[in-house]
Amino acid sequence: MSISRRQLLKSSAAAAAFAGGGLWLFSDYPLSFKARSQFSLSAEHQQIFWALIPAFLDGAFTADDQQTMYRVLSNIDHAFAILEPHTQAELSQLLDLIQSRGGWLLLSAGASQLSELPLPQKLDLLQRWQQHYLQLLRQAYQGLHELIMAAWYGDPASWAPLNYQLPAQMKGLLND
Amino acid sequence: MIKDIIAEGLAAGWRHIDGAGLQKDQHLQCDVLIIGSGAGGGISAQVLAQAGLTVIVVDEGPLKSSQDFKMQERQAYPDLYQESAARKTKDKAIGIFQGRCVGGSTTVNWTTSLRTPDLTLQHWQQRWGCKQLSSDALRPYFEQAEQLLGIEPWLSTNANNGLLAKGCHALGWSYQPVPRNVRQCWDLGYCGMGCPTNAKQSMLVTTIPAALNAGARLLSRCRVETLDISKQAVHGASLQALDQQQRPRKVKVKVQARHVVLAAGAIGSPAVLLRSQAPDPYLLMGKRTFLHPSVMSGALFKQEVMSHQGAPQSVYSDQFVWSDGAEGPCGYKLEVPPVHPILLATKTSGFGRFHSEMMQQINHLQVTIALLRDGFHEQSVGGEVQLRGDGSPVLDYPISDFLWRGARRALLSMAELQFAAGASKVYPLHEQSQLVSSWSAAKQLIEQLPMQALATRLASAHVMGGCPMGGDEKQSLLNEQGDFRWLTNLSVIDGSIFPTSLGANPQLSIYAIALRNAQLLAKRLRV
Numbered sequence: 001m002s003i004s005r006r007q008l009l010k011s012s013a014a015a016a017a018f019a020g021g022g023l024w025l026f027s028d029y030p031l032s033f034k035a036r037s038q039f040s041l042s043a044e045h046q047q048i049f050w051a052l053i054p055a056f057l058d059g060a061f062t063a064d065d066q067q068t069m070y071r072v073l074s075n076i077d078h079a080f081a082i083l084e085p086h087t088q089a090e091l092s093q094l095l096d097l098i099q100s101r102g103g104w105l106l107l108s109a110g111a112s113q114l115s116e117l118p119l120p121q122k123l124d125l126l127q128r129w130q131q132h133y134l135q136l137l138r139q140a141y142q143g144l145h146e147l148i149m150a151a152w153y154g155d156p157a158s159w160a161p162l163n164y165q166l167p168a169q170m171k172g173l174l175n176d
Numbered sequence: 177m178i179k180d181i182i183a184e185g186l187a188a189g190w191r192h193i194d195g196a197g198l199q200k201d202q203h204l205q206c207d208v209l210i211i212g213s214g215a216g217g218g219i220s221a222q223v224l225a226q227a228g229l230t231v232i233v234v235d236e237g238p239l240k241s242s243q244d245f246k247m248q249e250r251q252a253y254p255d256l257y258q259e260s261a262a263r264k265t266k267d268k269a270i271g272i273f274q275g276r277c278v279g280g281s282t283t284v285n286w287t288t289s290l291r292t293p294d295l296t297l298q299h300w301q302q303r304w305g306c307k308q309l310s311s312d313a314l315r316p317y318f319e320q321a322e323q324l325l326g327i328e329p330w331l332s333t334n335a336n337n338g339l340l341a342k343g344c345h346a347l348g349w350s351y352q353p354v355p356r357n358v359r360q361c362w363d364l365g366y367c368g369m370g371c372p373t374n375a376k377q378s379m380l381v382t383t384i385p386a387a388l389n390a391g392a393r394l395l396s397r398c399r400v401e402t403l404d405i406s407k408q409a410v411h412g413a414s415l416q417a418l419d420q421q422q423r424p425r426k427v428k429v430k431v432q433a434r435h436v437v438l439a440a441g442a443i444g445s446p447a448v449l450l451r452s453q454a455p456d457p458y459l460l461m462g463k464r465t466f467l468h469p470s471v472m473s474g475a476l477f478k479q480e481v482m483s484h485q486g487a488p489q490s491v492y493s494d495q496f497v498w499s500d501g502a503e504g505p506c507g508y509k510l511e512v513p514p515v516h517p518i519l520l521a522t523k524t525s526g527f528g529r530f531h532s533e534m535m536q537q538i539n540h541l542q543v544t545i546a547l548l549r550d551g552f553h554e555q556s557v558g559g560e561v562q563l564r565g566d567g568s569p570v571l572d573y574p575i576s577d578f579l580w581r582g583a584r585r586a587l588l589s590m591a592e593l594q595f596a597a598g599a600s601k602v603y604p605l606h607e608q609s610q611l612v613s614s615w616s617a618a619k620q621l622i623e624q625l626p627m628q629a630l631a632t633r634l635a636s637a638h639v640m641g642g643c644p645m646g647g648d649e650k651q652s653l654l655n656e657q658g659d660f661r662w663l664t665n666l667s668v669i670d671g672s673i674f675p676t677s678l679g680a681n682p683q684l685s686i687y688a689i690a691l692r693n694a695q696l697l698a699k700r701l702r703v
Contacts (some may be wrong), residue, residue: 037346059532080419084259086564126527130607131631138607138630139268146262146522153521153535154250162538164484164517166247167364170372173178 032066036074040081045095049076049148051114055122056148060158063119068157075151093149094140106136178373181381182241190388192239195417195425202429206232206393207701209413209433211448214280215501216670217439218379219321219690220388220697224437227698231392232431233384234415236422236444237277241380245370249518252369256284258443265559269629270469271523273637274441276422277370278396279380281441281683285637286367286488286514287356287376288681289327291318292688296679299502299552304675305647308656314688321687322355325377329353332363336512339477341491343597344510349495354511356487357683364512365485370526390554392552397422398429401567403436403452403666410436425627435701437694439592442466442639442672446561447569449643455662458650461643465571465638466677468547471583472513472523472605474534475534475542475594482539483515496546496589497679503553506582508546509679510590515543525607525633534603544594546586548579551641551676558677561642571639575682580627583634585634587625591618599681605633638682651675658693669693695699 027040035043039079053072054063061068097103104114108125111117117125129141152158159165186192193202203315207229210217217233225231240255250360253261258274265272266391275281292314300306321327331353333341344351361375374381388394397418404412413436446462454461493510500507513519515538524534534541550556559573587604594602597617602618603611605623625632644650649661654673660666668688671682678685 056527057532058528060535079260080253082254082260083262084568085571086566086568087259087262123528128428130525130527135267135630142268142630143528147519149531150250150518152383153517154248156248159517161536162517167362167366167485169362170247173372 036077039074041075041077044099045092046073046077048095048098049073051117052122052144052149054119055126056145057152058119058123060152065102071155071157072148072152075155076147079147079151091143094143107140178242178690180241180243181374181385183243185385185388191391191393193387193393193395194239195395195399195427196420197430198417198425198427198429201427203432204232204393204429205432206230206429207433208232208435208437209234209431210437210439210511211413212280212439212441212444212670213278213379213384213394214275214439214441214670215282215379215686216690217437218279218282218383219687220439220669220694221392222383222390223691223694224701225387225390225392227702229698229701231387232395232433233387233392234395234398234400234431235278235280236418237275237280237396239278239396240283240370242372242374245366245372247364247366247369247372249369249382249516253282253518256370266562266570267574267629269634270467270573271574272571272639273635274443274639278384278394279378280642281637282378283370283380284368285683287358288358288489288492289322289325289355289684292682292685293297293497293679295498295502296676300675304644304651306645306656306675307647309689314692317688317691318684319529320691321684325357325382325687326359327357327684330356330358330490332487332489333363333490334483335481336483336486336489336515336542337489339475339481339597340493340510341511341592343593344493344495346596347593349493349593351491351493351495354490354492356490361487363486365488366567367488368514368516382489395429399424400440400448401451403448403454405452405454405663407456408662409664412436414677435667435697437697438643438666438668439670439671442642443561443569443571445668445670446642447563450561450563451567454660456653457662460651460653463642464551464558464644464675465561465573465642466551466558466640466674467573467671468509468550468638468677469573469575469583469634469636470545470547470578471586472543472545472633472635473587473590473594474524474603474605475544475597475599476537476601476603476611477540477542477598478600480539481542483512483543484538488512488514496586502621505585505648506553506556506579507549507679508582508586508589508595509549511545511547513545515541515544523605523633523635525605525609542594542597542599544590546590547638548582548586549677549679550579553578558641567586573647575629583632584622584627587622588619590663591615591622607631607633625669637678640671640674640677640682643668644675645673646675657696667693667697
């Protein structure tokens with residue numbers, strides 16, 4: 001059976017309305033995170049990335065390195081702000097879906113709230129999305145993957161463990 | 177310090193308008209309006225301006241120069257690429273790398289400059305009625321482009337390309353050196369982020385400066401909304417100024433022109449025609465758009481490969497491009513990409529520990545790509561450029577079983593090649609993949625991987641077709657000179673004119689056909 005994106009959005013919106021919708025996913029905000037008011041992403045959407053970054057980037061930096069987490073989040077926000085309007089709208093739609101109770105129940109197949117999931121369960125969830133039979137979930141996985149991976153590995157702060165360096169002969173010629 | 181050709185030209189009086197700085201609406205006139213400044217638009221601009229015609233070149237992207245090119249993907253992708261280098265086909269299954277800046281994709285490509293294969297030209301003659309475009313007829317234009325842009329085989333091969341050659345040699349497969357459009361190249365490996373030394377002979381530092389020196393005007397950050405059409409003729413275009421974030425501003429520009437050359441690339445040109453509701457009696461516009469969809473394979477080597485250093489592409493193999501004839505099962509060309517952090521991190525499937533460990537081995541990774549030759553077989557009809565509600569283009573590119581079979585064979589060939597070159601492990605890029613340690617294990621894995629959109633990782637940097645030329649009006653929108661069949665005063669000169677993909681990297685094919693058609697156009701317009 002295949003389900004169209006429109007159908008999925010429609011059913012999840014209905015489920016969200018039935019369940020009260022809104023901030024269910026993060027009703028208990030983790031104490032460790034304070035949303036940035038100056039960001040383009042809403043506080044709720046920042047929360048989603050805050051929960052997913054440690055899973056996508058597990059092993060890239062230490063799990064309790066909050067400074068790096070904020071740095072990645074800031075890079076994601078910068079990338080989000082300059083996305084083409086149609087891509088921005090699609091991503092917002094996906095984040096709204098994850099944020100809503102009905103959408104989350106559909107996407108997570110009944111998992112606990114995202115903010116409460118321990119890392120191993122988040123990793124299981126990503127694997128389910130990555131290899132899901134529904135194309136929509138694979139699209140969602142790849143969209144989040146691209147944004148989060150680019151946000152970290154585009155940042156020179158990530159390059160030392162990779163031993164990736166710009167060519168030595170360009171030092172002093174790049175005017176920065 | 178490195179000489180900044182663009183800054184010097186602007187200081188010397190080049191006529192340039194940046195849409196982001198325009199204070200009020202403009203009304204301009206010229207003989208020829210050229211829409212797009214990439215391979216087709218750049219060549220056309222030089223030829224037509226030097227022929228004494230008044231020329232305006234417009235590009236939706238910004239005018240950047242060598243001192244803006246900082247060798248960092250996070251800056252280059254949003255500055256220089258369509259959709260921050262994250263453009264996708266409609267179902268998001270294929271990533272598309274296309275330039276969006278003055279110089280177009282030539283500013284950011286990897287410099288590979290190959291002539292149109294003879295078999296492609298023969299197929300076009302026989303199947304699509306392109307009688308004038310034989311190898312002999314095009315030879316002088318290839319030679320002219322090669323001379324103009326310093327195109328010569330590059331013999332200083334980095335380890336990434338060297339391993340492609342080594343694997344081919346071990347297996348008895350054919351391989352050749354890549355000719356590149358560079359002069360005094362520093363061999364840095366950052367061509368995809370804009371050349372910081374002006375060695376790459378892109379349109380940004382060759383034909384556009386030549387056109388501006390000949391009196392042409394350049395409008396950057398101005399997007400063509402529609403062509404101005406009346407009485408079956410084109411009279412110019414309506415433009416929208418864009419701000420520094422490429423968002424539309426209220427300022428408009430109207431350009432009145434005797435002739436318009438559409439050179440916005442194989443997604444942009446059909447989009448302009450569709451937005452303009454140009455006549456299309458046989459419903460061909462935007463259809464048969466091709467990508468050379470490319471599958472990828474990573475390989476770990478014990479020794480350092482440092483695939484980000486040195487000329488990105490200097491070896492290729494055509495062993496499997498034509499092995500079953502032009503119209504047989506899907507052929508594929510083997511090349512390598514430069515391996516920089518964002519490119520690797522976003523294309524490598526997987527997440528968490530597996531992904532971060534792969535990233536930490538970046539300097540030991542060799543990556544091979546296989547470019548599928550689409551458009552030659554009846555089951556390979558390419559995609560279709562469509563418009564979203566806001567008028568922006570999107571390419572719908574369903575992937576046929578014919579292409580999937582080619583993708584699987586290509587993944588097998590790449591794994592075989594990488595083990596033959598001495599790889600310790602190979603990782604075909606697929607969402608259900610894993611590292612394998614032998615050719616037999618790779619074979620077993622690849623044969624069972626589902627070839628499926630958003631499972632098999634696919635990318636493309638070659639967009640072709642959508643406004644095909646040909647001999648039959650029922651099958652082509654343009655004649656072989658690039659003239660639009662159903663409107664006067666309109667030519668198309670870019671990669672959109674190809675009736676199929678090429679089976680080779682497209683820039684030199686565009687340069688040669690652009691030289692030919694722009695020279696023919698100049699003769700007609702000077703009369």
